[in-house]
Amino acid sequence: MDDLYSAKWLAEKIGDRSIRGIALETSALIRAGVLPVGTRLPSIRDLAYELEISPATLSEAWADLRRHKVITGRGRNGTWVSGDRFVAKPERFASAGNYGPNALDLTLAVPDPSLLPPLAQALTHAATVEKLNDYERVRIIPELHEAALARWAYEPEAFLVTNGGYNAVYTAIRALVSPGSAVAIENPTAMRLLDILEDFGVKIIPVLCDEHGPTPQSLHAALQQRPTAFLFQPRLHSVTGQTVSPDRLAELGDILAGTETLIIEDDGLGDIAGIPTQSLGGRFPERTIHIVSYSKTLGPDLRLAVLSSSASIVEQIQSYRAFSAGWTSRVLQSATAWLLREPHSFDMVAKARAIYQQRRDGLAEALNCRGVPVSAGSGLCLWLPVASEGFATVTLAARNIAINPGRKFSLLPGDYIRVATSMLGEDKWDSVADAIALASTV
Template sequence: MADVPGPIHERLAAALADDIVQGVVPAGARLPSHRDLAYRLRIGLVTVTRAYALLERRGLVKSERGRGMFVAGGTGAAPNVVDMSVNTPPQMLADRLLAATFQALAREMDAATFGSYHPPMGSLAHRRTMARWLSGHRMEVPPDRLLITNGAQHALAVAFAVALGTGGRLFTEAVTYPGAISLARHAGIAMTPVALDGEGLRADALDAALAATAGDAGRRAVYVTPSLHNPTGASMAAARRADIVRICRAHDVLVVEDDIYSLFAPRDLPTLADLMPERTFYVNGLSKTLSPGLRLGLLAVPPAYLNAARAGLQATCSMASPISCAILERWVVDGTVVSIGTSIRMEAAWRMASARETLPELRVPCDHAGFHAWLPMPLLAAERTARRAATAGVILTPPTAVMPDPDVGDSGLRLCLGGPSRADLTRALTTLRNLLDSRADEGEERSVAV
């Protein structure tokens, strides 16, 4: 049974919902019969029936006459479920724009071009286009220091491999991007969580952590998101960025800078790569700026590590999609990237304002216009709230997914605001408001400051 307040059938439904949304019980799986589950759990048959009915109303399971109860084909597509676990931008692409783009590409791209291998790091023309896109809203990088990757996650994988080799130790925020945690664990990289505050990674805590491991064997690197940190939304002021750079130089460590939310970053705030180009691997991509369907990332590499990065890229991917590169080239030239970016910023601002109005407890900087927000609370309370939200039809990121070490640091819930429709988002936020109010009524601590 789920460790949440409420009747037994609600606790059973919460436990099953958690297993379904986490994939422990896959889509299409047949659930035990009502009588069998009641016998195994030593509960009443009516209790199981009520729990199954609750799951069916929420679109997580479906009953087939004469066959039993089955997990629905895709929880994300269930009509009553709102998925707030995936950090994706609001959908701003129009069908007509996409159709016109493909029609133009069909006229311009011949079979020989489509059927040819391109350089693993991207053609010079496409790297120039990527550099032009980046310079239009963020920073200047020479095309010869850019590698085009299959999304920002791929860029992170290459950067980690080059910076740390086999094993190594990665220093990062006490809560951070789940994809980076997965990559590090997959590569056998040890992670050291570092305390953060309202501006993100704390310079004094990083200094102490690096000093404490100065004599350890193996390479060390720092993974950091200075602008719109995922999941807390914190952004470093210029002084904090300068402190981080000073400390990393003093301890002679490399830095992997994740700037995937550069669309929302002020131009007057330098990147760490601007301040420290000789030891910063700079990661960006288009999935959070334009559309998840445009799987292009970029990796700006310190000059001394270019050969190693090219080798790492070639070992993991033959080339980025030439079609995606051609789409980007067309959209940069005709101004579509600027138009879509403006629309995403406006939509994100509306969604963030709606979230803050419904959930004043959210930790959101006053100028934050991204599409994720952070609700700090103790880990146990966060896990209980996530389970209850799943039972109520709102899927949240598992709290431990953003923690390099679940035993160290603060916890909370990441709310991904960009994916659902406006109507679904409003419904989900209201559901969370009700859950938090019920926690308060039951005497639980609603949230704690980070």
């Protein structure tokens, strides 16, 4: 092999010798062109020796890169950087199956369209928004500023509108976090958040959660690695259905108080949560980024979220954003403002919240009756431990029920499935519970 890409050369480029660290740092070298497409990689034995790790550890890292089609080949034929070019895509989110027409798809924890407020009047109002079709890059229009502030968890220094909650997280990460640095995130978490972090090539530090939110002990341990940011859901957890208690939020604040870590709060479910808005922004206004998405409550086609932070952080995010869209449609901002002011729209949100709770509780009760324990919670899905994630997924698929395996939402080993309940009618509770009960045991 050419000395340029020898085992010793590559080992010197990899600082994190864990399975995940090796995969992320090798992927970053390929993205940057340091390891060009077509490069033959060192043998597992030689590279493991230089890294001072076991060949099994390196094999696991290489297997992860093969799953993402970053490298190809194995054995005596060697391993190569694959493809004509490196194409980034959200692997976790993009790995959904193509289910047949008769399948019951319980993979998407999304709002029921019939429970969303109608948009006709809101859009009619929005057509009269001031400076319509002007190219001024407005961060937030005055009426949305006023409407959002009336319901905000604290009084921030600055607001910025983005094209949805994940767009807000993506833009904030790109603007404020350096590639190769560390980010702490609750585990499990939304798969889209993991996709964003994995694509950017940061070191991801999982923070364990219990029924009250991220645990103080785990966050404290994560902060010893000096992450640039801590990303978490400050109200209702989109995967587990657990809510962060005010006492737990205060404990997390106590731990973060002695650091300079950015705090990114992703309130993606908004008022589907049954508790009031809450944030660490009032305590740490200079480094908290609080994001509220309106997709789940007012409509996904609004593609709108609002974030708050210090003026300097908002300026940094907006400066990065200026390379692309630059601003979010005034029409969509005005329509959202109208809905936020309209009492009837929030009556509908309250009704939807109650129906989602009924659907979640209905399946949970049916499972409890079949000996499958389910934790209390709310939101749009159930997070269930199973004996074998693979067995559960295949068993349910054989019964035309599609669910998400837990590995899409987690960085740590474990066997779970996530079952969306937001559009699961009462007539399906028993049949789905029967299938899950069968799938939960081996």
